[in-house]
Amino acid sequence: QKEVEQDPGPLSVPEGAIVSLNCTYSNSAFQYFMWYRQYSRKGPELLMYTYSSGNKEDGRFTAQVDKSSKYISLFIRDSQPSDSATYLCAMSGTGETSGSRLTFGEGTQLTVNP
Amino acid sequence: DADVTQTPRNRITKTGKRIMLECSQTKGHDRMYWYRQDPGLGLQLIYYSFDVKDINKGEISDGYSVSRQAQAKFSLSLESAIPNQTALYFCATSDSRRATDTQYFGPGTRLTVL
Numbered sequence: 001q002k003e004v005e006q007d008p009g010p011l012s013v014p015e016g017a018i019v020s021l022n023c024t025y026s027n028s029a030f031q032y033f034m035w036y037r038q039y040s041r042k043g044p045e046l047l048m049y050t051y052s053s054g055n056k057e058d059g060r061f062t063a064q065v066d067k068s069s070k071y072i073s074l075f076i077r078d079s080q081p082s083d084s085a086t087y088l089c090a091m092s093g094t095g096e097t098s099g100s101r102l103t104f105g106e107g108t109q110l111t112v113n114p
Numbered sequence: 115d116a117d118v119t120q121t122p123r124n125r126i127t128k129t130g131k132r133i134m135l136e137c138s139q140t141k142g143h144d145r146m147y148w149y150r151q152d153p154g155l156g157l158q159l160i161y162y163s164f165d166v167k168d169i170n171k172g173e174i175s176d177g178y179s180v181s182r183q184a185q186a187k188f189s190l191s192l193e194s195a196i197p198n199q200t201a202l203y204f205c206a207t208s209d210s211r212r213a214t215d216t217q218y219f220g221p222g223t224r225l226t227v228l
Binding site: 006036041044046049088090101102104105106107 | 154
């Protein structure tokens, strides 16, 4: 069983829709939770970063972490065609070594149609 | 991200050949990583280096070796390439002085082993 599970999609939505992307995980030691966005033929880039449980908002993006359920979400409001990309969740534990070792989900491919 | 560069960007080779992928960074980060990305598997860590004298195996190091020639350079070698090493390879860097230790990715190298 994978430590991090993410529905690969593909997910296709109309422009303006609210998008919900999710990951579940099994390792209770994970404390840091990230969302990366990867455009086609590009490297992943950090989109959102959250420590422990709670919500974090940045413009149209909201990241939620529910450690009790081992479940994290990324919401995109008023989605735009430029949001079309693969979104990867990533997480790590605490400590000198584990804090730098990210475990990734396989990514969800999102297409926002004009 | 031009701060992390990878060469070559694309490479086609034959089974049994020795291949070297190179990564350079101008971000001044001390930590560097090599990942491979495969459909359905997401990003998997091959090797990571916390400084020039510290190199560690990741999840899938078999068949690979690395060299940290300087703080800014980290090379990945396939001693005898095989077809199941066909994948997208990413180099990443992070700064241990930052609390979040965010990883920054290069543009990737697409490797095909025939």
